[in-house]
Amino acid sequence: MPIATLGAVVLECPDPVALARFYAAVIGGTVTSDEDSRWVDLTGAPGTPLAFQAAPGFVPPQWPRPDSSMQFHLDLTVEDLDAAEREVLALGARPLDTEDRKRSFRVYADPAGHPFCLCAC
Template sequence: MALAELGAIVLDCPDPRALAGFYAEILGGTIEGDADWTDLRTPTGQTLAFQRAPDHVPPTWPSPGTPQQFHLDLTVPDLDEAEQRILPLGAKPLDTNAPTRTWRVYADPAGHPFCLCAC
């Protein structure tokens, strides 16, 4: 028997509603909350939460100076199509130049690394 159940994945950021909106455009779902704490309830039932951190320092992936603490893997059926859709939302390419790989690394608007992975 498990001791706990995963409630939410929480990302610190300077603007919770804006970052929730970014991920809602990618994952779908509904946004709830306020300027300090915002939940994105995804269609799969998982909650991605965003907490205001005024002094947030984004990771400098892949440099260890300000290392990433974790990242999200988002599965998509077509990497090229997904990339074309996330870039206008504010995603920034970090490691996307290996055309034979089945994953690409981006940063969200608050600087958190995430991967698009071919399913």
């Protein structure tokens, strides 16, 4: 029997509301925040819940860098890689590794710099 269940994946960032809105536009859900917006939840989206926490002095991960780990990334499954790419770029994502168009995934950074992959289903 497991000791615990995964409650949420929490991303630290400089602007939790803005990053929650980015992911709400990508995966759906509703953005809810505490009184001072230092903690924001994305609820109602399918899958594991995401939350966003204000982190003063936040330094985004560097990808790829042999001297710096990205710590984690999100894999987001999509039906059409090209269409999904256009949409996430329009929302403020930036490409990190998208040159190999034959692969089943492409790597981007969200507006706060966290890496994520769009993966073909």
